[in-house]
Amino acid sequence: MDLDVLNMFVIAGGTLAIPILAFVASFLLWPSALIKIxxxxxxxxxxxxxxxxxxxxYRFCFSYRGRPGFRPSILMLHGFSAHKDMWLSVVKFLPKNLHLVCVDMPGHEGTTRSSLDDYSINGQVKRIHQFVECIKLNRKPFHLIGTSMGGNVAGVYAARYPAEICSLSLVCPAGLPYPTDNKFLKQLRELKESERMDRVPLIPSTPEEMADMLKLCSYVRFKVPQQILQGLVDVRIPHNEFYRKLFLEIADEKSRHALHENMSKIKAPTQIIWGKQDQVLDVSGADVLAKSISDCQNSAAQIPTVYLQNQAAASMRVFSLVSGIASI
Known part of the structure; x- marks a missing residue:
């Protein structure tokens, strides 16, 4: 074989080997870096x-796509211990001509974290309103989406600032007294009675605890490699002390039923999305909301209560809501 051709193959092989080796090294040694990438x-x-x-x-970190236009802008509020990127699986289903904003909730990811800040639901509502004013999102009414803890905040926000909200989506929101107790709520009650709130299942500190949390939070069962579990834990461990403080704040008396206390004040067309198999926040909460939010069924957008089992379906339902609101 010609020496030049041989050298070309060696160089090409080396060029391909470098990213492969980098990927393998990241997977084995720095899985958290791989997750960020x-x-x-x-x-x-x-x-x-x-x-x-x-x-x-105070600094807010957010991601966005598009610009304000004829259709309402959309603000998305994530749940406990998550971050703005959790909405990417929803964003991929939404039209590119919509103005989307995903913000890191107070104390999460790139948004300021302060030991002096108020992380109760009311405190978070105040901070999100400051963010909305900062980016002038409330120049005209916008659509607000919140899930879990973010759903609690979104519902209270819609009740406090009705003129700013044209429509609302609550995805398995916290902040309600659930008619049906599930396994997670019973476990929390046992931990509280035994004064072991440092063992909250939503705050894992080992790969095994991370695997248990994924089983708790996911309806679809899938095998996650040990290295990825380790990477997920490595990303979270530096923040676990904050997560424990935050959990105690939102589980406290003044925040635990904040959405329930404010739901009758919600006037915007409202959509409720809840997985039937939700193991963290029981689906029975959907009926509580549907019966208490005024004109939930008879509003201009005619938005019904829905029950969904997976995130892709939920994404498409949110898309149908946004499309309906845009045509009003």
Missing amino acids: YYWYWRRALGMQIRYANYDD
């Missing part, structure tokens, strides 16, 4: 850009 790539592929907004000395 994964989110970076997904944001880039979907056209989401990261920006920061300051309110006095």
Whole structure:
């Protein structure tokens, strides 16, 4: 074989080997870095850009796509211990001409975390309103989506600032007295009675606890490699002390039923999305909301209560809501 051709194959092989070796090394040694790269790539592929907004000395981190236009902008609030990138699996189903904003909730990811801040639901509502004012999102009414803890915040926000909200989606929101106790709520009650709230299943500190949390939070069962579990734990461990403080705040008396206490004040067309197999927040909460939010069924957008079992279906339901609101 010609020496030049051989050299070409060696160079080509070496060029291909470098990214492969880098991937394998990251997977085995720095899985948390691989997870961050994964989110970076997904944001880039979907056209989401990261920006920061300051309110006095407080900084909000958010991602966005598109610009305000004829259709309402959409603000998305994530759940406990998550971050703005959790919405990427929903964003991929939404039209690219919509103005989307996904913000890191107070104390999460790139948004300011302070030991002096108020992380109760009311405190978080106040902070999100500051964010909305910062980016002038409330120049005209926008659509608000919240899930879990973010759903609690979104519902209270819609009740407090009705003129700013044109429509609302609550995805398995916290903040309700659930008619049916599930396994998770019973487990929390036992932990509280035994004064072992440091063992909350939503705050894992080992790969095994992470696997248990994924089983608790996912209806579809799938095998996650040990290295990925370790990476997920490595990303969360530096924040676990904050997560424990936050959990105690939102589980406290003044926040535990915040949505329930404010739901009768919600006037915007409202959609309720809940998985029938939800093991964390029982689906019985959907009926509580549907019966208490005024004109939930008879509002201009004619939005019904729905029950969904997976995130892809939920994403499409949110898409149908946004399309309906845009045509009003």
